[in-house]
Amino acid sequence: xxxxxxxxxxxxxxxxxxxxxxxxxxxxxxxxxxxxxxxxxxxxxxxxxxxxxxxxxxxxxxxxxxxxxxxxxxxxxxxxxxxxxxxxxxxxxxxxxxxxxxxxxxxxxxxxxxxxxxxxxxxxxxxxxxxxxxxxxxxxxxxxxxxxxxxxxxxxxxxxxxxxxxxxxxxxxxxxxxxxxxxxxxxxxxxxxxxxxxxxxxxxxxxxxxxxxxxxxxxxxxxxxxxxxxxxxxxxxxxxxxxxxxxxxxxxxxxxxxxxxxxxxxxxxxxxxxxxxxxxxxxxxxxxxxxxxxxxxxxxxxxxxxxxxxxxxxxxxxxxxxxxxxxxxxxxxxxxxxxxxxxxxxxxxxxxxxxxxxxxxxxxxxxxxxxxxxxxxxxxxxx
DNA sequence: AAGTTCTTATTAC
DNA sequence: CTAACGGTAATAAGAACTT
Numbered sequence: 001x002x003x004x005x006x007x008x009x010x011x012x013x014x015x016x017x018x019x020x021x022x023x024x025x026x027x028x029x030x031x032x033x034x035x036x037x038x039x040x041x042x043x044x045x046x047x048x049x050x051x052x053x054x055x056x057x058x059x060x061x062x063x064x065x066x067x068x069x070x071x072x073x074x075x076x077x078x079x080x081x082x083x084x085x086x087x088x089x090x091x092x093x094x095x096x097x098x099x100x101x102x103x104x105x106x107x108x109x110x111x112x113x114x115x116x117x118x119x120x121x122x123x124x125x126x127x128x129x130x131x132x133x134x135x136x137x138x139x140x141x142x143x144x145x146x147x148x149x150x151x152x153x154x155x156x157x158x159x160x161x162x163x164x165x166x167x168x169x170x171x172x173x174x175x176x177x178x179x180x181x182x183x184x185x186x187x188x189x190x191x192x193x194x195x196x197x198x199x200x201x202x203x204x205x206x207x208x209x210x211x212x213x214x215x216x217x218x219x220x221x222x223x224x225x226x227x228x229x230x231x232x233x234x235x236x237x238x239x240x241x242x243x244x245x246x247x248x249x250x251x252x253x254x255x256x257x258x259x260x261x262x263x264x265x266x267x268x269x270x271x272x273x274x275x276x277x278x279x280x281x282x283x284x285x286x287x288x289x290x291x292x293x294x295x296x297x298x299x300x301x302x303x304x305x306x307x308x309x310x311x312x313x314x315x316x317x318x319x320x321x322x323x324x325x326x327x328x329x330x331x332x333x334x335x336x337x338x339x340x341x342x343x344x345x346x347x348x349x350x351x352x353x354x355x356x357x358x359x360x361x362x363x364x365x366x367x368x369x370x371x372x373x374x375x376x377x378x379x380x381x382x383x
Numbered sequence: 384a385a386g387t388t389c390t391t392a393t394t395a396c
Numbered sequence: 397c398t399a400a401c402g403g404t405a406a407t408a409a410g411a412a413c414t415t
Contacts, residue, residue, distance in 0.1 A: 035402065045402050047396095060396080063400040106396050199394050256406095264403060301388085311401080317389055377403085 005133050006252060007112040008155045008163035009095055009140065012172035014108035016050035018087055019077050021149050030074035032058055037068040037076050043266055047079050051172060091148055098140055103252045111160055113252040130156065130179045137175050158183065161238065161248035164196060183246040188215035195243050202229070217244040261291050262303075264377025270309045272372055278359070284378050285358055289351045297382045298347035302354065304361035305377035308369065316361040320348065347383045354380065 011017065015033040020026050030053035035044020042064040049058040049067070056071040067074070088107040096102045101113035114136065117129050127135065137154040144152055151173040155166030158180045166186070170176035178186045192214060193203040205228060211217055220228075222241050229240070238248045263284035271277065292299065303317035348354075358378050365373075 040400095043401080045400095047402085061401075064402090065400050069400085109396075197394070201393060258405085259407095260405065262404065266402060303389090313391090315390060319388060375402085379405085 003115065003118060004158055005114045005117060005129055006157055006160050006163040007099075007114055007133060007137060008157075008160065008167045009110050009112070009152055010155075010167045010171060011091065011108035011150060011152045013048050013050050013054075014088075014150075015048040015079065015084055016053070017150055018084055019080075020050060022083070026075055028052055030056060030058070030071055032064075032067055032071075032074045032076050033079055034067070034076070035064040036078065037064045040065050040068045040072075042068070043268070087148065087150070091144060091150070091152075094143055094147065095140065098136055101252050101254070103254060103256075111163065111252045114156075130177050134175065134177050137177075141175065159246075159248040160250055160252065161196065161243060162186070162246055165190070165194060168194070187244070187246050188213065188218070190214050192217055195240070197240065197243060205229075214244050258295070258297075258382060260379050260381050261288055261295075261297070261299075262377060262379025263287050264305055264375060264379075266307075266375045267373065270372035270374050272366075272370075274366075277362075277366075277373065277376060281359070281362060281376055281378070282355065284376075285351075285355050288378060288380060289349075289354055292349050292380070292382075296349075298349045299354070299380035300347045300383045301381035302357050302361065303379045303381070304358055304365070305375070305379070306362070306365040306369075306373060307375035309372040309374055311374070312371075313375070314365070316364055318357055318361060320353065320357065 016031045019031055019033060029050075031050040032046055032053050033049070034047040035042050044064045046058060046060055046062045046064055046067050048060055049062075053067075053071065053074050056074070058067045058070055058074070064076075068076070084107055091108075092104055092110060095110050095112065099112040099114055099116065101115075103111045105111065114133050117132050133156045137156060141152060141154060144150055153167045153171035153174040154176075155163045155168070155170060156175075156177040157163040157166050158178075162178055162183055166176045166178050167174075190213065191203075192198050192206050192211060193200070195214060195217075198206070206212075206217065209228070211220070217240070220241075222239075225239075225241055238250065242248065265280055265284065267276065267280070291297075299320075301317055301319045303315050305313065305315050307313040362376065362378075
C-alpha cells in the first residue's frame with residue numbers, strides 16, 4: 001500500500017476548448033468563456049480562456065471588464081454548463097475504464113490510482129511500472145482525442161500531490177511522469193505558489209520573509225511554519241511541511257460527500273430595492289430546496305451571505321436544531337429532566353422553515369446596514 | 384471546561 | 397486614475413455562547 005502510482009488528468013482550457021470544437025470557425029481565435037463583458041461594463045469574471053486568448057493576458061478569474069480591455073475583439077461566450085456537463089460525463093466514462101480506483105475532482109479533472117500495475121507483472125515486465133503508467137496515459141489521451149476531439153494533460157507521480165503538480169507543469173496537451181527519485185529535483189526549483197494549498201495570501205506571507213522557491217520553503221522547520229501560519233500548515237493534511245517534500249498519503253477516493261448546498265448572485269447594479277432583493281432571494285431558496293429534495297437531504301444550518309457595495313462581505317447563520325451535546329451524555333438518567341425543557345428540533349427539509357428563517361437573516365442585514373447591496377446568497381448545511 | 388454555534392479567512396476549480 | 401473581482405464548495409480557526 002505504500003508504493004503507489006497516481007495519474008492526474010486535466011482537460012486543457014476545458015470550456016473554451018469545447019466551444020472551439022462546437023464552433024470550428026473560432027479555431028485558433030481568442031475565446032473567452034465567462035460573464036457577459038457588456039462592452040467593458042460587465043461585473044463577472046472569466047471562467048476559461050483559450051490559449052490564444054491567454055496571450056493577451058486573459059486568464060481564469062480575471063474580471064471580465066479587464067479581459068475586454070485586454071482584447072475587445074476576442075470571442076466572448078456565455079457559460080453553457082449543460083453542454084460542458086454532458087461532455088464531462090462522456091470523458092469521465094472513458095477515464096474510469098483505466099482504473100477501478102477513480103476520483104473525479106471537478107468537471108474536467110480526475111485522479112486514477114494505477115497501483116495495480118505493481119502486481120500486474122511480477123517477474124518479466126517489458127517496462128518499468130512508471131513506463132507502463134506512461135503507456136496507459138498515452139492511450140487515454142489518444143482515446144479522448146479520437147472520441148471527443150479534445151486534448152488533455154496528464155501527470156503521473158507517486159501521489160496525488162505530485163501527479164497534480166506534474167500535469168500543471170505539462171499543460172497544454174502534455175504528458176509528464178515524475179518517478180519517486182525525481183520528486184526532489186522536480187519540486188525544488190518551483191515557486192511556492194505552485195504548491196497546492198499555497199494561495200495568494202500564504203505566498204505573500206512567505207515572500208515577506210524571503211521565501212520564493214519550494215527549496216527555500218523546505219528550510220523552515222515545523223515550528224517555524226507554525227509561527228507563521230499558526231496551527232494551519234501544520235495540521236492540514238498533507239501539511240505544508242510535507243507538501244514541500246512531495247509527501248502526500250491522501251488516497252484516491254471515489255465518492256465525495258456533499259456537505260452544503262447554496263446559491264448566490266451578484267446584482268446587475270448594487271441595490272436596496274426590496275422587490276429585486278427578495279424576488280431573487282426567494283428564487284435562490286427555491287433552487288436550494290429543489291436540490292435538497294432531489295438528493296433527499298435534510299439541513300440543520302442556514303447561512304445567508306451579503307456583500308455590500310464596498311465589497312465588504314458578511315454572513316449570518318442560524319442552526320435550526322440543537323444537537324445533543326456530548327457533554328450531556330455522561331450526565332446520567334436525569335439528563336432529560338434537566339434539559340428536557342429545551343426542545344431538540346429535528347433536522348428538516350421543510351421549505352417554509354428554510355424560507356422564513358433565511359428571510360429573517362437577510363432582513364437583519366438590511367436593518368443593520370444602510371449600504372447598497374452587491375450580492376446575496378443562501379447556503380444550507382446538510383446533515 | 385467543554386461542546387456548539389457563529390463568523391471570517393483562505394483556497395480551488 | 398484606480399479599479400476591475402462570479403458561483404459553488406470545503407476547511408480551518410477563533411470568538412462567542414451554552415450547558
